[in-house]
Amino acid sequence: MPADVDAIAGAVARSRWLDGYTLWRTLKNVETELYALQRAQIPVPFGLVRMRAIIRRARALKDKIPGILEGAGSAHLESVAVPVGPDFDPFDFVDPYLALGGRREASVRNETMGISQFNEETPQAAEYWRRGFSKLSRQQRHAVATCLFLRGKA
Structure with a gap:
């Protein structure tokens, strides 16, 4: 190069x-x-x-x-509002997570969808997931799992 x-x-x-x-x-x-x-x-x-x-x-x-991880990007994560509420779009939650280096995947076992983490993810992605996923309702978490499942198929 x-x-x-x-x-x-x-x-x-x-x-x-x-x-x-x-x-x-x-x-x-x-x-x-x-x-x-x-x-x-x-x-x-x-x-x-x-x-x-x-x-x-x-x-x-x-x-x-x-x-590098302590730069404005990490500070910016703290100000990023996790999309929750009635107009919640799981892709608005999952796409930034995956772009930050998130490695969680969704799978279906016995007609139940679950989210697993097989690989190590970046600190930014882990922080984004920790702050955002805990605020989601059960239906929103299921929507995020479905979205992760679809993104894994792409």
Whole structure:
């Protein structure tokens, strides 16, 4: 990987304003754009490919650099309102959790759906889950389990 891409990715990873969810969402948007261009057989701009490489590298660095987790991203998590209430959408809860590095999965056993954690998740995802899941009602927890089950199938 070129040195300039590494330098830019390092600066992005050390940024206090870009948390894991923002990087994930940006990467998803860039990859969607690349897919649309390739499918339409339109030449892909080099800048877009370079941006994808920078974001991927920044996400990898953000996980490895000690001290990054205490940045504004973690402080931002405390101010994030967990969506609870009558207009609760489980995807609004699950998508940020997975983007933060959440590793919980839902499975169906004996016609009962349960949530299990098989792999270690990031501290941000664990904190988001701890703060949010405890506030949910039984119906909302079941909706989150269904959503995790669907996301696991994707």
